[in-house]
Each structure stands twice: as C-alpha cells, then as structure tokens.
Amino acid sequence: MKTNFLSKILIVFFGVVFFIFYKGLNNSNIYVPKVNIDKNIPSFTAKIFNSSTKIKSEEIFNNNQFYLVNIWASWCIPCREEHSFLLDLSKNKNVIIIGINYKDKIQNAKFFLGEFKNPYKIIIRDTDGTISIDWGAYGVPETFLISNKKIIKRITGPINIDSFSEIKEIIQ
Amino acid sequence: MKFLKYLFIIFFLFSFNYSKAENNNLQNKITKNLRCLICQGQSIYDSDSEFANSIKILVDQKINEGQTENQIYEYLKDKYGEWILYDPKFSKNTYFLWLLPILIFIIGGAILSKLFIIKKS
Amino acid sequence: MASLIGYYSLIFGFCTSLLIILISIKNFKNTNVFNTRIISLTFLQFLFVVISFLGLILSFVNSDFSNQTVFNHSHTTKPLFYKISGTWGNHEGSLLLWLLVLTLFIFLFLLKSKEQIKKYRVLTLLFQQIIVIGFFVFLIKSSNPFSNIFPVPIEGLGLNPILQDPALAIHPPILYLGYVGSSIIFSSSLAATSLNNISKEWAKHIKPWVLISWIFLTIGILLGSIWAYYELGWGGFWFWDPVENVSLMPWLALTTLLHCILVLEKRLVLTSWVIILSISTFTLSMSGTFLVRSGILNSVHTFASDPERGLFILIFLFSLIFLSLFIFFSFHKVENQNTKHFFWLSKETSILINNWFMMYFLSVILIGTVYPIFLEVLSSEKISVGPPFYNKLIIPFLIPFLLAMAIGPKLKWIKSDLRDRLYLILFLVISLLLSGLIVNSLDISFLTNTILITAAFYLFLISLRDFFMNKFENLSQNVAHFGFSLLILSILFNNIFSTEVITNLKIGETFHSEKFKINFEKIEQNDKQNFKSLTGKFNIEDQNGVIDVLEPELRIYNQPNIVTSEADIKTNMITDKFMTMNLVRDQEYFNIRYQIKPFMIWIWISVLLITFGGIISLLKKKYEN
Numbered sequence: 001m002k003t004n005f006l007s008k009i010l011i012v013f014f015g016v017v018f019f020i021f022y023k024g025l026n027n028s029n030i031y032v033p034k035v036n037i038d039k040n041i042p043s044f045t046a047k048i049f050n051s052s053t054k055i056k057s058e059e060i061f062n063n064n065q066f067y068l069v070n071i072w073a074s075w076c077i078p079c080r081e082e083h084s085f086l087l088d089l090s091k092n093k094n095v096i097i098i099g100i101n102y103k104d105k106i107q108n109a110k111f112f113l114g115e116f117k118n119p120y121k122i123i124i125r126d127t128d129g130t131i132s133i134d135w136g137a138y139g140v141p142e143t144f145l146i147s148n149k150k151i152i153k154r155i156t157g158p159i160n161i162d163s164f165s166e167i168k169e170i171i172q
Numbered sequence: 173m174k175f176l177k178y179l180f181i182i183f184f185l186f187s188f189n190y191s192k193a194e195n196n197n198l199q200n201k202i203t204k205n206l207r208c209l210i211c212q213g214q215s216i217y218d219s220d221s222e223f224a225n226s227i228k229i230l231v232d233q234k235i236n237e238g239q240t241e242n243q244i245y246e247y248l249k250d251k252y253g254e255w256i257l258y259d260p261k262f263s264k265n266t267y268f269l270w271l272l273p274i275l276i277f278i279i280g281g282a283i284l285s286k287l288f289i290i291k292k293s
Numbered sequence: 294m295a296s297l298i299g300y301y302s303l304i305f306g307f308c309t310s311l312l313i314i315l316i317s318i319k320n321f322k323n324t325n326v327f328n329t330r331i332i333s334l335t336f337l338q339f340l341f342v343v344i345s346f347l348g349l350i351l352s353f354v355n356s357d358f359s360n361q362t363v364f365n366h367s368h369t370t371k372p373l374f375y376k377i378s379g380t381w382g383n384h385e386g387s388l389l390l391w392l393l394v395l396t397l398f399i400f401l402f403l404l405k406s407k408e409q410i411k412k413y414r415v416l417t418l419l420f421q422q423i424i425v426i427g428f429f430v431f432l433i434k435s436s437n438p439f440s441n442i443f444p445v446p447i448e449g450l451g452l453n454p455i456l457q458d459p460a461l462a463i464h465p466p467i468l469y470l471g472y473v474g475s476s477i478i479f480s481s482s483l484a485a486t487s488l489n490n491i492s493k494e495w496a497k498h499i500k501p502w503v504l505i506s507w508i509f510l511t512i513g514i515l516l517g518s519i520w521a522y523y524e525l526g527w528g529g530f531w532f533w534d535p536v537e538n539v540s541l542m543p544w545l546a547l548t549t550l551l552h553c554i555l556v557l558e559k560r561l562v563l564t565s566w567v568i569i570l571s572i573s574t575f576t577l578s579m580s581g582t583f584l585v586r587s588g589i590l591n592s593v594h595t596f597a598s599d600p601e602r603g604l605f606i607l608i609f610l611f612s613l614i615f616l617s618l619f620i621f622f623s624f625h626k627v628e629n630q631n632t633k634h635f636f637w638l639s640k641e642t643s644i645l646i647n648n649w650f651m652m653y654f655l656s657v658i659l660i661g662t663v664y665p666i667f668l669e670v671l672s673s674e675k676i677s678v679g680p681p682f683y684n685k686l687i688i689p690f691l692i693p694f695l696l697a698m699a700i701g702p703k704l705k706w707i708k709s710d711l712r713d714r715l716y717l718i719l720f721l722v723i724s725l726l727l728s729g730l731i732v733n734s735l736d737i738s739f740l741t742n743t744i745l746i747t748a749a750f751y752l753f754l755i756s757l758r759d760f761f762m763n764k765f766e767n768l769s770q771n772v773a774h775f776g777f778s779l780l781i782l783s784i785l786f787n788n789i790f791s792t793e794v795i796t797n798l799k800i801g802e803t804f805h806s807e808k809f810k811i812n813f814e815k816i817e818q819n820d821k822q823n824f825k826s827l828t829g830k831f832n833i834e835d836q837n838g839v840i841d842v843l844e845p846e847l848r849i850y851n852q853p854n855i856v857t858s859e860a861d862i863k864t865n866m867i868t869d870k871f872m873t874m875n876l877v878r879d880q881e882y883f884n885i886r887y888q889i890k891p892f893m894i895w896i897w898i899s900v901l902l903i904t905f906g907g908i909i910s911l912l913k914k915k916y917e918n
Contacts, residue, residue, distance in 0.1 A: 007622040014618070018611045021589065024666040025600045025607065029591040031212055031675055033252045075878065103222060103878065129226025130233065136251040138209040138223045200793075207677045212591050213534060215679070218527040220858075220875050220884065258679025265674050269664045273657040273686055280649045288642060 032156065033136065039151050041144075042134040049101055049109070049123035060122055066095040066171045067146040070120070071132050073102045074112035076140040082158035083116045089164075090119035094171040099123040102132055102140050145170065202231050202241055205258045206248065215258060296360045299348025300439035303389075306341035306396070307429040309334055314422050317415050327411045331418065332403045338425075339396040346393050349438050350380045359445040362386060362438045368451035368852045370823040378462030379452045384586060384602070385438035387465055392428045394466075394473040399425070402477050402502075409498060413484050420480035423616075427609045435602050451852035454824070460520040468513030468540065472578040474506025475543060478550070479575035482568050483617060487624045491564045496557040499571075503554055504911040506574075507547045508904055514540050515900045526858045526873045528793075528888045530896065533680045535590040538662045539581030542655055546574040549651040551907075552644045559706055562641070566648075568625060572617045577659075579610045589666055643701030650694045657686045688745065695748035695781065698774055699755040702767065716758070724750030746785055752778035769913065773906025779899035783892040790891045797882040804885075810834045811887060825849040829874050829883065843872040843887075869893035 043057045061067055070086060072079045090097050099120035101109050106125075126132055135144060137156075145153035145167060153170065155163045203217035203224075210221040216228060227248075234244045248256050260266045313334045320328040349362070353376045358364045366383040367376055381390040399421045406414050432438065455461075481499055485491050517540065522530040531537060550570040557567050584590050587603020661678045668674055700717060728746035756775035759767070794811070796804050804811040812832040819826045827847040834840050846859040856876065863870040871888040 003622055007618065010618055011615070014611065014614055018607070020667055020670045021583070021607055022604070023670040024589050025587055025603045027589075027669055029588050031209065031253075031255050031591075033209070033255070103226075128229045129222060130230045133226055133230050133251065138252070205679070205681055207679065218525075218529070218532075222878065253675065255675045255677050258677050259681035259685075260676045260678060265668060265672065265676060266664075269660060269668075269678065269682070270686075272660050273653065276656045277649075277653045277690075280652055284645055284649050287645065 033138070039136075041146055041149055041151060044131055044134050046100075046124040046126065046131055049099070049125050050106070055122070055124065060098060060124075061146065061149055064148050068095050068097045068167070069100060069135070069144040069146060070097060071100045071102050071126075071135070071137050071140050071142045073104045073140050074108040075104065076102075078158040079141045080116065082141055082143075082160075083119070085159045085161075085164045086119040087117055089167065090121075092168075092171060095167075096121045100131060100135075101125050103127065103129055198235055198241065199228070199231050202235075202244055203228055205245075206231075207256050207258055209252065209256070295348045295351035295355065296357060296363075296439045296441075297348075299345040299352070300437070302341045302345040302348060303429070303433060303439070306338050306345065306392075307426070307433065309338040309341060310422055310426050310429060313338065314419065314426075317419050317422070321412060321415045321419070325411060327414055331415075332400070335396070335400045335403055335418070339393075339400050342389070342393045342396045346380075346389055349386055349389060350377055352439075353377060353380050356449065358447070358449050359441055359443070360438075361440040361442050364442055364446055364449045366452050367449040368823065369448060370851065371452060371457070372822055374459075374462070375452060375457045379456075381465050382452055382456045382461070384599075385432070385436045387469075388428065388432055388436050389438050390466060391469050391473065392425070392432060394469050395421075395425055395428060395476060398473055398477050402481075405501075406498065410488075410490070413481075413488055413490055416484035416487060417477075417480045420483050421476065424476055424480070424613070427612075431602075431605055431609070435599075435605055448852070451823075451850070453853070454848065454850040454855050454857045455524055458520060458524055460516050461524075464513060464516040464520060467509050467516060471506045471508075471510025471513050471547075472543065472575075472581075474502060474509060475547060475574040475578050477502050478506065478571045479613075479617075482571035483620050486568055487620055489624060489626060491557075491568065491625075493558055493561060496554050496567070500554050500558065501911060503547065503551050504907050507544075507551055508907045508911070510540070510544050510547060511900065511904045511907065514544060515897065515904070519897060522893075523860050523862055526860055526875075527886065528791075528860070528871045528873075528890060530893075533661075533683045535662050536585055538658045539584055542581065542658055542662075543574050543577040545651050545655040545658070546570055546577055549648050549655075550574055552647050552651075556641055556644050560641070563645075565625060568621060572621070576610065576614055576617070579606070579613065583607055583610055584662070590662070638704060640701070640704045640706045643697060643704050646697045647694075647701065650690060650697070653690060654687060657683065661686075688741065691781065692744055692748045695745075695752045695778065698777065699752040702759070702770055702774065703755075717755070720754045720758070721747075721751055724748075724754055742785065742789065746782070749778050749781040749785065753782060769906045769910035771906070772909060773903050776899045776902030776904075776906060779895060779902065783895035783899055786892045787890055787896065791888060793886070793888045795884070795886050797877065797880075798885050799882045802882075808836060811885070813883075813885070821848075823851055825851075831872060831885075831887075833870070833887070841870055843870060845872045845874045845885075847874065847876065864894055866894060867891060 041057065041061060045054050045056050047053075048055050068086075068089060086097060089095060097120050099122070101123055103126065124131070132138075132142070135142070139156065141158055143155040143159055143163075144151050147170075153167070159167070200217060204215050206216040206227060208214045208216050208219040208221060208224045208227075210223045211219050214224075216224045216231075231244060234247070239247075245257055254260065254265070260269060262270055313331060316328060316331055316334065320331065349360075351357075352360045352363050353367055354373065356363065356367055356369045356376070358367075362383060362385045366379050366386075371379070380386045399418060402421070403414065403418065406417075478499060481495075481502070482491075485495050514537075517537070518530045521532070521537075522528065550567065553563055553567050553570060556563055583603065583606040586606060587600060589603060661682055664678055665676055668676060699720075703717070725747045727750050728743050731746065732743045752774060756771055756778060759771050760775065792808070794804065794806060796811075798804055798811070798813040800813055800816055802813050804813075810833065812834070814830040814832055817828045817830070819828065825848070827849070828844050829846070831843045831845070832840050833843060841863055843861045843863060845861040848857045848859060850857065858873050858875050860871055860873045862872075868889055868891045871890055873886045875884040875886075877884050
C-alpha cells in the first residue's frame with residue numbers, strides 16, 4: 001500500500017519533469033533582455049562628436065517629439081546594412097535621429113560618415129561603452145524609439161525592412 | 173559536539189558575505205557575479221568582449237562614486253533583468269531554489285536518524 | 294567509401310542487436326545453460342561498431358568532405374592528430390564513440406560474469422541491449438555521422454580551435470568510459486532486482502564495475518578541468534557551468550554508491566538504497582547528455598544543439614526512468630526490518646552520513662542546474678544560477694563532511710566505541726592551531742576560512758597518521774580520503790593566496806607593482822600549419838630579482854577564422870604563474886592578465902591521489918574491514 005502510493009507520486013513527479021523539459025526544449029537558450037518599453041530615458045552627460053563640449057541628455061531630448069537613438073560604430077558591419085534606413089528616416093520631419101558613436105576612433109567614424117552620409121542630428125561619443133549600458137544596450141547596433149521621454153520601441157541588431165516600416169507607422 | 177556542529181552551520185549560513193575588501197577586490201567580486209550577455213555562460217570578469225569591458229569600467233566608476241555592491245546590482249538588474257546576476261536574490265522566484273536543497277538535507281537527516289539506534293543495547 | 298562501409302556496418306550492428314535480443318529471450322525461457330553464441334554475437338556487434346567508427350576516422354583522415362560530419366568539423370590544413378580527435382569532437386562522432394564503448398562493455402561484462410547465474414546474465418544483457426538499441430536508432434535516425442552532401446565541397450568548415458587540444462582529445466573517451474560503465478551498473482542492478490538477487494555476492498561482483506566507472510569518470514572530469522584551466526584563459530579550473538555540473542552529478546552518485554556497496558558487501562542492508570543509486574547514476578549520466586546536447590541550457594562550452602535530437606534523448610531518458618521505476622516497485626522486496634538499524638556510532642552510520650551529505654551536494658547541483666529551466670517554463674522569468682549559489686550552499690556543509698570523513702573510517706562495523714581514541718581530539722586541536730596560525734599571519738579575517746581549513750587539516754592529519762600507523766591496512770580508503778583533504782586544502786589556499794594583475798601594456802613598457810615588475814619585451818610572429826601565431830615575450834622580475842620569462846600566445850586560425858588566446862603557464866611545486874594576452878580593438882596595447890596561483894599543481898595531484906585510491910581498491914582481491 002505504502003509503496004504503491006510512493007510509486008504513484010514518483011510517476012506523477014517524473015511526468016511533470018518530463019513535461020517541463022519538453023516545454024523547455026522549445027525555448028531559446030539565448031537570453032535577450034526583456035524590452036524596456038515605457039521606461040524613462042536615462043540621464044547622462046556626454047561629449048559631442050567632433051568637439052570638446054559636453055552635453056546633458058536633458059538638452060538633447062528637450063521636446064516631446066519622437067527621437068530615434070541609434071548606437072553605431074564604424075567597425076560594425078551590420079551598421080552599414082541599416083544605414084540606408086537611417087538616411088531615409090532622417091528626411092522625415094517627425095523624428096530626430098541621435099547617434100551614439102560606440103567605442104570608435106574619431107577618424108574612422110568621420111570617414112564612415114563621409115562615405116555613407118550622416119543621418120544624425122546630434123552625435124555623442126561613448127568611448128568606454130558606459131553610456132550604452134545606461135540605455136540597457138549590449139551590442140552594436142541598437143536602436144531606441146523615444147516619445148514623451150519614454151522608450152516606446154527597441155531594436156536589437158540592425159534595423160531591417162520590417163522594423164523600418166514599423167517605425168514609420170508609429171511616427172506618422 | 174553535535175549541537176556545536178549545527179550552531180556552526182547556522183552561523184556560517186548567515187555570516188557569509190561580510191568581508192571587507194579593497195576597491196579592486198570589490199570590483200573583481202562584483203564582476204565575477206555578473207553574467208556576460210555576449211558570451212552567455214561566462215562571467216563579466218572572465219569575458220573579454222566589448223560589453224564585458226564596458227561593464228568592468230562602469231562597475232569601477234560606480235564603486236568610486238561610492239555606490240554599494242547592492243546598488244550596483246540593482247542598477248544592472250534594472251537594465252538587463254535578473255538574469256545578469258549569478259547570485260540570485262532570495263525572492264518569490266527563487267524560494268524553491270534556495271530552500272529545496274536545505275529541505276532535502278533536513279528530510280535526509282530525518283530518514284537517517286530513524287535508522288539509528290541511539291541507546292546501547 | 295569508408296563512410297559508406299561505416300554506415301552499413303552501423304546498420305548491421307543494429308540488426309545484430311535485434312538478433313541478440315531474440316536469442317537471449319529464447320535462452321532466458323528455455324534452457325538452464327547460458328548460450329555462448331550470445332557472447333560471440335555481442336563481440337560481432339562490437340566489431341561492427343568498431344568498423345563503423347574506423348570508417349568515420351578514415352573519412353576524417355582523408356578529409357572526405359562528401360561526409361556531412363567531416364565537412365562540418367574538419368579542414369584539410371588541420372594537423373593529423375586533430376583530424377583524428379575531431380572524429381569524436383562533434384555530436385555525431387561522440388555518440389558513435391559512446392555506442393562503441395557501450396558495446397565493448399557489454400561484451401566484457403559477459404566475459405567477466407561467468408560465475409553468475411544464467412538468468413541474471415541474460416537479463417543484464419537484455420537491459421543493456423535496450424540502451425544499445427536506443428543509441429543505434431538515435432544515430433541512424435537523427436544523428437547519422439555518415440550522411441552525404443552533394444555536390445562535394447572542396448573544403449571543410451574546420452574544428453573550433455579551442456577543441457584542438459591534446460587534453461580535450463582524450464577527455465571525451467575517458468569520460469564516456471565512466472558514463473557507460475555506469476550503464477552496466479544500471480542494467481545489472483535492474484536484472485538483479487527483477488530476479489530478487491541483490492545479495493552480498495552481487496555487491497562483490499558489481500563492485501569492480503563501480504570502481505572502474507568511478508576511476509574513469511574522475512580522470513575524465515580532471516582532464517576537462519585541466520583543459521579549462523589552460524585553454525579558456527582566465528585561470529579558473531571549475532566554473533559551476535552546467536556542462537561541468539552535469540559531469541559532477543553522476544560522479545557524486547557513483548561515489549555514494551561506492552561507499553554503499555562497501556556496506557552491502559558486509560551486511561545485507563540498504564538494498565533499496567543501493568538499487569536507487571545504481572539507477573540514478575546512469576540516469577544522471579543520460580540527463581547530462583540531454584541537458585548538454587539538446588541546447589536547453591547555455592554554457593561556455595558550446596555544443597551544436599538541436600531540439601529534435603533533444604526530444605529523442607528526452608523520450609529515451611524518461612523511458613529508462615519509467616522502466617526502472619516499474620521494475621523497482623514490482624519486483625523489489627523490502628528487506629527485513631530487523632536488520633535495518635544501526636548503532637549510532639558505527640561504520641554503517643558514518644557511511645550513511647557520507648551518503649546524506651553526498652546526496653545533499655548532488656541535490657544542490659541538480660537543483661541549481663535545472664532550476665532556471667523550470668522557472669522559465671512555469672513563469673517565463675529568466676534567472677542565472679552561478680558560482681555564488683553553489684559556494685553558499687556547499688562550503689558550509691563541507692565542514693561537518695570533512696570531520697565525518699576523518700572519524701568515519703575509525704569506526705567498526707555494527708557498533709563501535711571511540712573512548713580510547715584520544716588522538717582524534719588532539720589532532721583537532723593541532724589543526725585548529727595550524728589554521729589559526731595561517732589565517733592570522735596572512736591577515737585574512739574570515740572565520741569561515743579558519744574553520745574550513747581546520748576541518749581539512751584535521752582530515753589531512755588523521756589520514757596521514759593512519760597511513761603510517763596502520764601498516765597499509767585500509768590503504769585505498771586512506772589514500773582517497775587523504776587526497777580529498779589535500780584537494781580541499783589546495784583549493785582553499787589557491788583561492789586565498791592567488792594574486793592577479795590585469796593591465797594594458799604596449800611593447801617595451803613595464804608594469805610595476807609592489808611585488809613584481811612585468812616587462813613586455815617583444816612580440817614574434819610565426820606561421821603555423823593552420824594558424825598564425827603572435828607570441829609575446831614578457832620578463833617578470835619578483836622582489837628577489839628572479840626573472841621569469843612568460844610567452845603567452847595569440848592564435849589566429851584560418852578556418853574557422855577565430856582568434857584564441859593561449860595562456861603561458863610556468864608551473865612548479867608551489868605556484869603557477871599564469872599569463873594571457875588579448876587584443877584590444879583599435880589599440881596598440883595588449884590586455885595582459887597575469888596571475889600567481891599557488892598550489893595549482895596540488896589540485897591535480899590530489900585528484901590523482903583520489904583516483905589512485907580507487908585503483909588500489911580495484912587491484913586488491915581481498916577487502917579489508
């Protein structure tokens with residue numbers, strides 16, 4: 001009687017374990033942080049690209065309009081892929097594109113912008129990567145769409161045609 | 173003897189993290205406890221990826237600003253989720269994680285003590 | 294061609310399995326004599342798998358890229374040695390190796406079990422064949438090492454450079470000998486349970502198998518750990534990474550079983566417990582395979598993973614679990630209640646206390662490893678469980694564990710007294726003084742360390758004393774326990790005394806610290822067979838003016854194009870000096886990591902000592918009290 005009871009418990013137990021492992025198989029084992037949507041934008045002070053002046057984040061995001069923050073570097077290959085989308089968006093009046101130049105040499109970055117054109121209204125430099133951490137980013141490129149000083153959309157990796165049209169739809 | 177043993181165990185369970193450490197040691201300690209998002213499976217301390225190097229700098233800055241270990245953890249947890257911490261805090265998500273092994277230990281002890289004959293026969 | 298032969302050989306091997314099962318069932322029912330044809334058939338099956346395995350090796354050696362596995366994991370410029378070791382450095386090949394060992398072991402088992410009753414031998418074979426068939430089906434269906442590609446590529450994709458390493462070439466085969474050895478214990482205990490044949494004789498008969506698997510598993514883990522130490526480049530040797538945990542779990546179960554068998558050999562007690570342990574050792578090995586190969590966990594050791602394969606192993610694993618549950622509950626008879634009890638101060642008790650702690654350690658590791666999976670499925674929250682968790686839950690419990698390990702072997706079977714053992718207390722005082730001295734003189738004020746060192750010293754001194762006083766009686770236990778105390782001591786001292794410098798240096802620069810100077814003299818570039826090598830030359834001068842030259846290396850592999858950092862390690866009996874260098878993006882300087890790690894070599898030596906204890910026990914015919 002006792003062993004019978006125990007065996008039933010064990011069967012149920014292993015059944016549950018099986019089910020959980022089975023479910024777990026379908027989950028990706030690569031961790032992607034939850035999208036920090038509706039978070040306030042971080043506040044920071046950073047150097048402006050190509051000058052020695054510093055700027056506060058409050059001075060950059062001073063309006064209640066759409067901003068697109070793009071983390072990029074000249075050495076990052078996927079950044080070149082998404083560049084045409086950024087140029088396209090830069091023509092749009094509803095959005096201001098802010099670049100964060102991530103761990104880059106200034107010459108290389110200038111060369112990059114010279115070759116592919118500059119979609120950014122303001123570029124700030126992130127020489128040691130800490131500003132990107134403030135944003136919760138962990139790679140290049142990453143893009144944040146901001147409205148009312150809140151992050152409303154986040155794209156990890158290069159912007160592609162889908163995310164591009166989503167952004168366009170939002171800012172219309 | 174036995175009583176002393178248990179006392180020791182209880183004492184150690186609580187006295188673990190209280191150590192004075194210098195800045196550098198503190199930085200190592202913190203970065204060893206952070207998981208890298210680029211080479212997932214390594215700690216920030218072990219990793220040499222761009223991301224890990226930035227976090228190392230950031231942790232250094234925060235220590236110099238006078239932030240405590242827990243404040244730094246909270247900050248990073250807020251940015252990247254609880255996943256980034258190797259040492260999960262005791263919370264509703266981790267009750268079982270922390271208590272189940274202890275529970276198993278206690279149950280094991282109970283089963284064991286039933287098998288013993290304490291009195292001399 | 295070789296790959297074709299390999300494939301058909303695999304199919305033939307599978308058919309032999311079916312034949313063996315057929316004949317065995319007949320043999321089990323009909324006659325009283327063991328049908329020796331079965332032995333020949335298992336040998337034939339082994340031969341088929343050997344041919345299949347040789348076929349794969351040959352495809353690798355010839356760089357036959359029409360074979361998918363070879364294409365994915367090899368390259369023409371790879372040195373011959375790594376072409377061969379690449380055979381089992383991938384999922385398909387390693388499974389084939391697993392199968393090879395499996396068929397070898399069942400053949401050896403049949404040869405070695407001649408004095409056992411017929412039914413038991415046949416039944417063990419049958420259970421073992423279930424496992425063998427599982428692997429055959431898995432290999433042929435979803436992990437075929439011989440699948441073709443057409444058109445044939447000219448060049449392969451190459452083997453991950455960090456796997457191109459001598460220690461890692463022999464690490465998997467040795468580890469598998471351990472894992473697969475546990476499958477024999479699994480089948481044999483199921484067979485013995487079904488026949489209600491768990492006895493002292495069975496314990497004597499199965500003990501060598503337990504020892505063999507345990508020895509190989511220990512060495513396998515050691516090799517993996519040594520590899521991680523010098524190859525992964527940050528000077529650690531154990532990371533509590535899922536892949537490492539997964540090998541430690543069967544080891545803990547096996548160690549527990551080893552101690553339990555000692556009791557069973559003497560007195561017919563704890564039979565249920567021994568069966569459970571035998572079953573769980575192998576199921577833990579299989580769960581390990583599942584966790585690692587399915588990609589359900591992510592780890593620093595990246596394996597190619599595939600959920601479909603994961604599903605297969607999962608179903609297979611749980612079939613085995615349910616099969617064993619069924620057999621355990623329907624055939625096992627619980628032993629007589631009277632023999633169950635022990636006097637609290639006896640050898641049995643001390644072994645049970647050992648089991649108790651071992652099971653606790655096992656459960657900590659098991660829960661820590663799988664908890665994130667459970668949490669994610671149930672609440673879709675993701676967390677990490679890492680070294681701090683394990684340290685917090687394991688280290689405090691090591692203290693009583695070490696003390697029990699010191700006192701346990703002193704006790705006699707059934708009932709014992711410790712009154713005339715004054716030295717037990719004397720040694721405790723000595724070790725307390727010793728560790729107090731060490732901790733004080735080094736200005737580390739952690740109480741935990743003091744007590745932990747005390748406990749480790751205690752075991753150290755007691756086993757040292759026994760070694761000389763007991764005239765080599767109980768030698769295997771003595772050596773193994775001594776090794777364990779040495780292991781804990783070396784790990785502790787290694788942790789406490791390690792110093793580390795991380796800095797950026799350009800060529801010609803010198804780094805100064807209180808204790809040493811590091812001078813970056815030059816860098817040399819060499820072209821090797823399949824990589825380009827950049828070797829830095831560093832002169833390190835310590836306080837006494839002694840200069841060490843360390844030459845860490847960066848390797849830029851051609852295929853796949855990966856940069857690896859090779860540590861340079863100067864080892865002597867007291868300390869290891871460990872240095873790695875890394876490239877920094879867009880900078881002229883290199884990132885240098887220099888570590889002085891005392892007692893490193895003693896960690897390896899102590900694990901070898903522990904293993905040696907097992908070997909002594911295996912070689913000894915008569916077992917002592």
